[in-house]
Amino acid sequence: MKARSKWLMISVGLGMLLNPLNSSMVSVAIPRLQNVFQLDFTVISWIIFSFYIASAISNPVAGKASDLFGRRRIFLTGLMVSLAASLLAPLSPNFGWLIVFRIVQSIGTSMMISVGMAIIRIHIKESQATALSVLTIFQSGSAALGPFIGGFLIHWWDWPAIFFVNIPFVVASFLFSWRFIPGDEMPTSVASSMSLRKWLNLIDAPGILLFTLGLTPLLVGFMSVKSSGHFSLTYVMIGLIGLVILGAFIRHEFNTASPFIPLRTFAKYPEITWVNVEFMIVNVIFYALFFGIPSYLQTVRHVSEFDTGMLMLSLGLCSLVASPLAGRWIDKSGPRPALLTAATLMTLGSVWIVTLNPASSVIHVCLALAAFGISNGLNSVGMQAALFRSSPKEIIGVASGLFSTSRNLGAILSSLLIGIVIGGKFSFGGFRLLGVILAVIALSLVLMSWRRRKSGQLQKAGSHSN
Incomplete structure (x- = not known):
């Protein structure tokens, strides 16, 4: 791979990691924010909830905007929006303003998530699979390491630090992107010459x-x-x-002629629908435990933010190790075996959560985190590979946008599940019930993955016989 391509990957990766990093760092900040703003668990969970709602809406909008104004321009704009949110959020006079700046941050970081993958696919012609796996590591790694980073920052500098930490990433990505992201081939004058009404219809x-x-x-x-x-x-x-x-x-x-979410695409390419459904379910399970375990550690076990972050590091490290190994496995065997293994690990991890009690050892918690970390690495690469295999080239941009939206919807549903099961005040009983529900959902995912793998094998055997 050429040196310029490597720098392009770094430029885009530094921007794309901001969305998953900021969605995960806040997991260890929830008990601290409850104390600072004197609000119950359900209200504070809007710090998670609002971020994913804004991301679910912003992803496809940013994708369409990049077609009109250019991907490089949208990517750089997203960085500037993220910088503004990171500077203003710590100055919030109350929780309402913090939610506003959190939404702004979500919009800015979503702009980079939507456009970054397209930039790589367009401008890196050689070793595209390697490039995509590197971006996956940027995203899954930052999401998995977020609780450790957040716990460290809150322990030493309090909750505003989880916003200030974005600044060096934003500045580095902006400087590299300005230098290494090529200019867009399509003239932006086409979009600027449109009437406002036509432009609004085009973005739906x-x-x-x-x-x-x-x-x-x-x-x-x-x-x-x-x-x-x-x-x-x-x-x-x-x-x-x-x-x-x-x-x-x-x-x-x-x-409508230009839909915001092209539902007809689902009907035409059913495999895309199944990939997105599976990905949404995976994220319901992952994020429910991702946000639930830190609250269990801090509220039930009275573990500090710093120590909670250290324990959550086991999830991050396992995810980082599993991602490149998953890429090699999937290249040889396809995505289905890896996805079946990931679903099985999520089931085991959820069942293990149910066995926890207020006096469980740290090793028990780390084992559950390791299971979810490995499954996260397998799912991050496997789901994306399944998407690209099932999506025709002419709609790969649309498919990528829907894929990102599925992740966000899964995260939204996870926060909903936490709010409904646990309620206004975190309790160990509610946490254990959450584990039971997630184990059932994960088991259904195992059955779904097994049936789809068997179906794929039968189709492959039939094609060979013909």
């Missing part, structure tokens, strides 16, 4: 609005449910309104 502004107005109240309604089982009629009505608006969104997407 009505669809974006319907998706946002439908998803947000639906999730707010779910988040109001406590583990006690009490429902508020007001929030039930809000949730139903969200469902109605999402129904209107689905109808709009099938009828």
